[in-house]
Amino acid sequence: xxxxxxxxxxxxxxxxxxxxxxxxxxxxxxxxxxxxxxxxxxxxxxxxxxxxxxxxxxxxxxxxxxxxxxxxxxxxxxxxxxxxxxxxxxxxxxxxxxxxxxxxxxxxxxxxxxxxxxxxxxxxxxxxxxxxxxxxxxxxxxxxxxxxxxxxxxxxxxxxxxxxxxxxxxxxxxxxxxxxxxxxxxxxxxxxxxxxxxxxxxxxxxxxxxxxxxxxxxxxxxxxxxxx
Amino acid sequence: xxxxxxxxxxxxxxxxxxxxxxxxxxxxxxxxxxxxxxxxxxxxxxxxxxxxxxxxxxxxxxxxxxxxxxxxxxxxxxxxxxxxxxxxxxxxxxxxxxxxxxxxxxxxxxxxxxxxxxxxxxxxxxxxxxxxxxxxxxxxxxxxxxxxxxxxxxxxxxxxxxxxxxxxxxxxxxxxxxxxxxxxxxxxxxxxxxxxxxxxxxxxxxxxxxxxxxxxxxxxxxxxxxxx
Numbered sequence: 001x002x003x004x005x006x007x008x009x010x011x012x013x014x015x016x017x018x019x020x021x022x023x024x025x026x027x028x029x030x031x032x033x034x035x036x037x038x039x040x041x042x043x044x045x046x047x048x049x050x051x052x053x054x055x056x057x058x059x060x061x062x063x064x065x066x067x068x069x070x071x072x073x074x075x076x077x078x079x080x081x082x083x084x085x086x087x088x089x090x091x092x093x094x095x096x097x098x099x100x101x102x103x104x105x106x107x108x109x110x111x112x113x114x115x116x117x118x119x120x121x122x123x124x125x126x127x128x129x130x131x132x133x134x135x136x137x138x139x140x141x142x143x144x145x146x147x148x149x150x151x152x153x154x155x156x157x158x159x160x161x162x163x164x165x166x167x168x169x170x171x172x173x174x175x176x177x178x179x180x181x182x183x184x185x186x187x188x189x190x191x192x193x194x195x196x197x198x199x200x201x202x203x204x205x206x207x208x209x210x211x212x213x214x215x216x217x218x219x220x221x222x223x224x225x226x227x228x
Numbered sequence: 229x230x231x232x233x234x235x236x237x238x239x240x241x242x243x244x245x246x247x248x249x250x251x252x253x254x255x256x257x258x259x260x261x262x263x264x265x266x267x268x269x270x271x272x273x274x275x276x277x278x279x280x281x282x283x284x285x286x287x288x289x290x291x292x293x294x295x296x297x298x299x300x301x302x303x304x305x306x307x308x309x310x311x312x313x314x315x316x317x318x319x320x321x322x323x324x325x326x327x328x329x330x331x332x333x334x335x336x337x338x339x340x341x342x343x344x345x346x347x348x349x350x351x352x353x354x355x356x357x358x359x360x361x362x363x364x365x366x367x368x369x370x371x372x373x374x375x376x377x378x379x380x381x382x383x384x385x386x387x388x389x390x391x392x393x394x395x396x397x398x399x400x401x402x403x404x405x406x407x408x409x410x411x412x413x414x415x416x417x418x419x420x421x422x423x424x425x426x427x428x429x430x431x432x433x434x435x436x437x438x439x440x441x442x443x444x445x446x447x448x449x450x451x452x453x454x455x456x
Contacts, residue, residue: 040404
C-alpha cells in the first residue's frame with residue numbers, strides 16, 4: 001500500500017494519502033494545499049476515489065470542495081453525525097474501499113458530534129482526527145464539544161486497538177508526525193487521567209476563541225462546496 | 229526498527245530518529261527542539277548513541293551540542309570533509325551502528341563539501357540532507373557549493389539506489405514528508421535535467437542571502453558546542 005503524510009504549516013494539519021492498485025483516498029485535505037495534493041497523487045499514479053474528512057474542522061477549510069472541481073470522479077466523505085453535506089455520509093462500522101484495501105469508520109465523538117477515526121483494515125494505522133492528538137486531544141469547548149463523550153470514545157474505539165497501531169492525528173504543533181496507541185495509553189497528558197480528571201482538565205484549558213472557526217465551520221458544513 | 233520523523237516549523241527541518249534494541253541515532257536535530265527530541269527518545273525507551281549531521285547546516289543550529297549536555301554518552305557525528313569538529317568524523321563508506329542495524333555514509337558533496345547521505349542497511353531509506361530535496365535540491369551558491377559536484381554526487385550515490393528507496397530529506401517547505409529515489413529520478417525539477425542544464429539552473433536561482441548563515445555556520449562548525 002502506498003502511504004504519504006503531508007503537512008500544512010499554517011494550520012498544522014496533516015493530510016494523508018493512502019492508495020492501492022492505483023486507487024486512493026485522501027484524509028483531511030486542506031483548501032490551500034489542493035494543488036500540492038493533486039500533484040502528489042498524479043505523480044504517484046493515484047486516482048483519488050474518496051476525499052475523507054475526520055470531522056467538520058474549525059481551524060481550516062477542507063480541500064474537498066476544490067479537489068472535486070479538479071477531480072470530478074472523487075467523492076467527498078464525512079460522517080452523517082457531523083450534520084455536514086457530502087457525497088457520502090458514513091456511520092460507525094462503514095468501510096471505505098480503495099483497491100484491495102479499506103478503512104473502517106469508528107465513531108469517536110466528543111471534540112465534535114461527528115468526529116470519526118478511520119482504521120486501516122490490518123489495524124496498522126488509525127487516523128484519529130482531533131480525537132487523539134500526540135500526547136493530547138482536541139478541545140471540547142465549542143461545536144457540540146463534550147469531554148465525557150470524548151473520553152469514552154477514545155477509550156472504547158482507539159485505546160482498544162493494538163498497542164502497535166500507529167496513531168496519525170489531524171494536527172501536531174511540535175512536529176511529531178505520528179504516535180502509537182500504546183504510547184498514548186501511557187503518555188497522553190490528558191487521556192491517561194481518570195474520566196473525572198479529564199473532564200476537569202478540559203473544562204479549564206482557557207483557550208482563546210478559534211480564529212478560523214467562523215469561516216471554517218460554515219465552509220466545512222458543505223464540504224468546501226461554498227457555492228451550493 | 230523504530231522510526232520517527234520530526235519537523236521544525238521554523239526552519240522546515242526534518243529530524244529523524246532510528247532505533248533498534250533500545251539504541252538509537254538522531255539525524256539532523258535542531259537546537260530549538262532538543263527538549264522535544266529528548267522526550268520522544270526517552271518515552272520510546274531509546275538511548276541515543278549517535279547524533280548525526282548530514283552536513284554543516286546554514287539555516288539552523290544543530291541540536292547536537294545541547295543534546296550532548298543532556299545525554300553525555302551520545303556522540304556527535306559529521307563528515308571529516310565538513311571541516312567541523314565532532315566526536316566522530318566519518319568518511320564515505322563508514323558505517324554507524326545502532327542495535328543490530330546500521331546506516332552507511334555516502335559522500336554526496338556539492339551543496340557543501342562535507343554533505344553526506346546516510347543509507348539504511350537494507351536500502352529501504354536514505355537521508356539525503358540537502359543533496360536531494362523532494363523535487364528539488366540544496367542551493368550551491370555558498371559554503372563551497374558546486375553544482376557540477378552536486379549533480380555527480382546525486383547521480384552516483386543516490387540515484388543508483390533502488391527506485392523504491394524512500395528519500396528522507398533535511399527539509400521540505402510544502403509539507404511533503406518523503407519521496408522515493410524512483411520519483412526523484414522522474415520528477416525532480418532540477419536533477420532530471422542534463423548536467424549542463426542543472427549547472428545553469430543552479431547559477432540563476434537568484435536566492436537571497438540565507439538569514440541564519442552567519443549564526444548557524446560558526447555554531448555548526450563546532451557541532452553546537454559553542455563554548456569550546
